[in-house]
Amino acid sequence: MVSRYQPASKTIVHYSANACLLPVCQLHGAAITTVEGIGSSKTRIHPVQERIAKAHGSQCGFCTPGMVMSMYTLLRNKPQPTMEDIMLALGGNLCRCTGYRPIVDGCRTFCAEANCCQANGGANCCLNGGENANESEQEKPQLFDQEKFLPLDPTQELIFPPELILMADASNPQTLTFHGERMTWVSPTTLEELVQLKAKHPKAPLVMGNTNIGPDMKFKGVLHPLIISPIRVKELFEVSEGPDGVWVGAGCSLAELHSLLEKRIPGLPEEKTELFRALIQQLGNLGSQQIRNVASLGGNVVSAYPNSDLNPVLAAGSCVVRVVSGEGKREIPLNQEFFAGFGKTILKPEDVVVSVFIPFSRKGEFIRALRQAPRKEVSFATVTTGMRVRFSEGSRVVEEVSLYFGGMGPTTVCATKTGKAIEGRPWDEETLNQAYDILLEELSLPPSAPGGKVEFRRGLTLSLLFKFYLDVLHKLKEMNVIKEEIPEKLQPLPRDIQPSLQEFQSVPKDQEAHDPVGRPMMHRSAISQATGEAVYCDDIPKTDGELFLVLVTSSRAHAKITGLDVSEALKLPGVFDVITAQDVPGKKTREMFGYEQELFAEGQVYCVGQTVCGVLADTKAHAKRGAAAVKITYEDLPDPIFTIEDAIEKSSYFEPRRVLFKGDVTEALKSADQVYEGKIHMGGQEHFYMETQSMLVVPVGEETEFKVYVSTQWPTLVQEAVAETLDVQSNRVMCHVKRLGGGFGGKVIVTSILASITSVAAWKTNRPVRCVLERGEDMLITGGRHPVLGKYKVGFMNDGKIVAVDYHYYANSGCFVDESVLISEKILLHMDNAYNIPNLRGHSAACRTNLPSNTSFRGFGVPQSLLVVENMVNDVAMALGRPADQIREINMYKGPSVTHYKFEFSPENLRRCWELCKLKSDYSARRHAIDQFNQQSRWKKRGISLIPIKYGIAFAESFLNQAGALVHIYKDGSVLVTHGGTEMGQGVHTKMQQVASRELHIPTSKVFISETCTGTVPNTCPSAASFGTDANGMAVKDACEILYRRLEPIRLKNPKGSWESWVKEAHLQKISLSATGFFRGKDHYIDWEKMEGQPYSYYTFGVCCSEVELDCLTGDYRTLRTDIVMDIGRSINPSVDIGQIEGAFTQGLGLYTLEELKFGPTGILYSRGPSQYKIPAVCDVPLRFNVYLLPDSDNPNAIYSSKGIGEPTLFLGSSVFFAIKDAVAAARSDAGLSGPFSLDSPATPERACLACAMPFNKKVPASEPGSFKPWALNI
Ligand SMILES: Cc1cc2nc3c(=O)[nH]c(=O)nc-3n(C[C@H](O)[C@H](O)[C@H](O)COP(=O)(O)OP(=O)(O)OC[C@H]3O[C@@H](n4cnc5c(N)ncnc54)[C@H](O)[C@@H]3O)c2cc1C
């Protein structure tokens, strides 16, 4: 939080800001409050910290300080916020773990309004089918108890430092100059001085919010030797009102602009405020609160982004900028001529924009701002508009019209010809119909235009114009200018987030009070995470002589390396050394499935982003500069392979390819009533763990011993890899993992390779070496989830029974095998999902391409496999013209069942989940209501889907199902537990604490877990496959049971004694108070020859119902409601498990509807950061999000009858995909289209909108495939 004192008004303002974009020099005179400043576990935690933690809003905790500070800042400004305020405040913060619901619920407790009977996450709610609470329901357990929260007392907050007030009040402000290694920063105090500086240094940027300049410097390596900061020039912040409008200082932040416009509206006649309201509308959608708090009006105008949201509205509204330079003052209209090119205006470099004139609208004038963006909030627009129309009084004849668009070329553009065609004509369908054709021609885009989505963007210009037309038409009707019936009004999509339900079972009445198993218990580190005390890898303080490693990666996808010149890099200040393959003392490669992966590319590169060498320097900044100075020359090799189709054509696969079948598919297809062939392409996914790959390798200094501090899911693999690379024994490498800021499968194989590279640097220099990837590097270098193409041929009977399916799965694996073969195996093992299809055959291939190697990702192929399965079922339903849930029900496993790999199981709980989900979601009634809604609504459609999952838990590779633990009891009775699992937010340490507490009959407060370390528990398995608790829990249980048994004679002798007294006595009696525990796991296997096996311990079942509302004109949608019923046996910790369910669902929602990786035609990843790659934000949470744990479910195959839950729910995010598909089908039906249709994943607004077959999109001519080079590849 930034706080500043404003001398003019003698007030203090507080605002949240992104630390990464705030230049320190800009903060002169400001007070900064960080999460550490507002509360501490040593003294007193702040209510915000407490509530987010206790409401279970912190899993891995990496995002938690940001969430806390956004909320804290809101409360400093408004101690009793509304839900809307909260959603706005949190809108700019991302969380990859929780699914946001618990964070929102924790923050909701500060809310002034309670918008529901159970506003605080209670189990029983008036919204749940409308029934009122009865007594037994009131007894339902809750995830947290709001009554126990600390009250918020605004009088207790930190005060603004008085010395800063004195400093600001000082009458004689001085010019400030800061000198850095390569840059100078000057902050003048007067406009005159500013103008002189700019005249002298026209190339020096004026840095206001730094939201344009900052990212360029940070990510593109742009260097500005001189920066001018005009934030103390008061003329830039002046606001004055005249008879025709307001002059707003160019330095005002967008948040200030929003607030000053809002304040003026009530005092003005409505007709005068059209432009103000349009700007407010657009400002609400521009960036996040943090960005709007710092980004300036002048900066926005001058940045001239092609998809700027504000500029089209300012231009359409006839705004004017006032400019000063050495030559004097000028006023320049903000119009088409103003925007000269990409990021360019007609202003001269020495010009300073002082203010912007925002006129009042006139009578008969309507101004609207409309936009469409890849994500509902905090996302640059795909297309954005400012549109103005003026009518003569009482008439529908257009006098003047102004249509500005962003996102349709390198600049903000004006559709002048279209405007001319509308002017002088009545505002009616005929005029508009002609206008569409002109607009389409006028704002044409070449098929390979940067940004892609060409057809969609062109269609959007038409549909946004149509929306404007409709809105104005309704205005004219309201004003009685037109009398005839007009089409329905377009209402915005709903956005009010409702309280949600989390239903779980109470522990048995006779369970001991101290026994925490089965009770909700906060993540054991949540308070540390919420106070900023939690230590992640990169928080480890820098040690003496430490060096930073930055990797130099290939810029070619398929090439020979012909030269590597590091001489320039070595000359740079701070650069210490360059590490290449030659420096590796041991094995230069890592091997998997008989394929080798080089740590450093030597002769040849196989993808863009492959590591070639690494630059070591004293600081990260120096290492980055060094890396940029390394020169690599290449000779391109022919025919790189990027797409799955390319790989199929060239038979480029990793072997073995797998086939699995049961029955006789060929014969069954012949006898089916109908046969349908379909396919679906599913895009990949970036892990986007909040903490990027991080490691620190410290040579101990003797006997080739190394300590590796690393954020990994598999410490043993890192240990092994480092040992092999350095050619030392594993006993010399000690791997420490305190916690991970998220892993999701991305910190297994990749981390072992990066740690090996880092260890080479530490070995060579004999110094500690740290390597922490930046987000862009992480996204470029590390792969993610495999994109998959699934083809199927399905035979079914007219009654809906599916008799045979033949699947072909192709996974884009990238250039190294990694775990791709195992993933393609798991794809086949799940191709039945919940259905008993008598004849089933699957072929699965891992395609070898010239992209970064894809790797494990939560679900390990199952989310891809099942999307294809459910799409097939959907196609059958559409081919038969029947609801998809009926086809699912008809084909679902029933009674004692056996899978296609001859694994016997009972699907009873799957069926129970199905029935309960239908009941809880009120499915039938809502289906009916949706059909009615769709009949009445032309442009918006609703859709609903009900999706089941059957997910196999444990590793199919038997040896990976073992686990170890080490438990020490100290003389004071405290217990230290170590086990093989790593804590990455999934709460495994919390659950292990619960296990130890139950087994030793002591409170959890006596049990501590410090870290995971290869020195205490060796030869561990990865924390993956949803098996962490199952395996490690049993090992911890084993160790605790041993210890408890050892204490038995002492306990029996002194039954009334305390735990501490028994422990003390045991020590005196020389009884060992330390024990190892071990869990062997079942002997899983799968025999691919015989096509049979026992690859899993059991299945976790679940069913999810989601409903969406889709704006067919733009493809925007909202998830109105999601109900999930999960069978997870007897939950060890319902709060942790519900957290996993909600978090995985949300990650799945991202996968299937939002997240798009964009690779250019040369194989380079374009989407390398949060601005290009959109993960779900708080705006994506279903407006009602209910989770129910299936009651009365036992599981004899896992600890305390629980079930693994980390991965299964991810697939249930596809319920949103299928709900969108259902809504699209309704739109298509209006267009006279029926039957199966293709919708690939993710169902982005672009895909959903185009699939709706709206009249506007039909007008856009499709480009002939092959006739142009697309901007991005569909890999
Ligand atoms: C995460 C993020 C999300 C965003 N989302 C959106 C969005 O959804 N929609 C959208 O439209 N924009 C968005 N933006 C862009 C943002 O609005 C602009 O970057 C911002 O308005 C620029 O203002 P600034 O004060 O930060 O400019 P700075 O970076 O400080 O400066 C930008 C440029 O403007 C010049 N300049 C600044 N003030 C003056 C002046 N008074 N006179 C002359 N030149 C001047 C500087 O010399 C510099 O060249 C986003 C940006 C970020 C970082």
Ligand code: FES
């Ligand atoms: S808890 Fe939010 S990113 Fe992990």
